[in-house]
Amino acid sequence: MAIALGGCATIRRHETQDTEQVLSAAGFQMQLGDTPEKLASLRVLPTRRLVPQARDGRLYYVYADPEVCRCLFVGAEPQYQEYQRLALRKRIADEELMAAQNILSASTMNWGLWGPWPWF
């Protein structure tokens, strides 16, 4: 149980680091939760989700991570659009890889073992 929980925590940490790499690559600025007050305010925001925040009449996008980096990523519309563009590229690359892996496992499968398929 402890090992499973530890594994989940590691996977979540890697996923968080991946997301934060893309946020930074898109130009989001990091702000450290380096005081107890800032850390408490980080915990109030939705955790590890990009959410819009209006401030001084402008729209910003913030991503709060009170656990891994203990920081806040802040970006405006251009950074948000760049993040979406990079995330889309990653999603397409992931899907292409998954499709190729599926084709490989289907092609290495000995379908003859299963006899004729009745619906063909």
Add this chain to the structure above:
Amino acid sequence: MALVLIRDGARPITWVGARILIVAAVLALAGCATYAERYAQSNEQGLVAAGFEMRRADTPEKLAALQALTQREILVYKRPDRLYFVWPDARFCQCLYLGNEAQYQEYSRLGFEQKLERERITTAEEKEAAALFDGPWGPW
């Protein structure tokens, strides 16, 4: 494995086994060391490409201070109002890399592009392997 080693009557074989184990452990450790070095080099090339500045630990004091830091990870410092990004490596380059936020963003961008490129290569390899199975081998 330790239980096998102390069994009576199996000593000559297990002694050989122990030596094999020791050699295997040494090789595994060497493999880990090589991997760790390659990981460090690859990241440090990315840091340089992103504009990070390298500073050598060229005095015993600097080296001691460097060793006290978490190794081969990006650490973030605020000093006084700006963020600095530090990559300490006391083992391989005996240096640290120092960058600002713009350079860190560039490092993240390079890392992201490298990840996509690796994924693209793996996809191509998987497709190639699938084509090989479909191709000259005929029906099974």
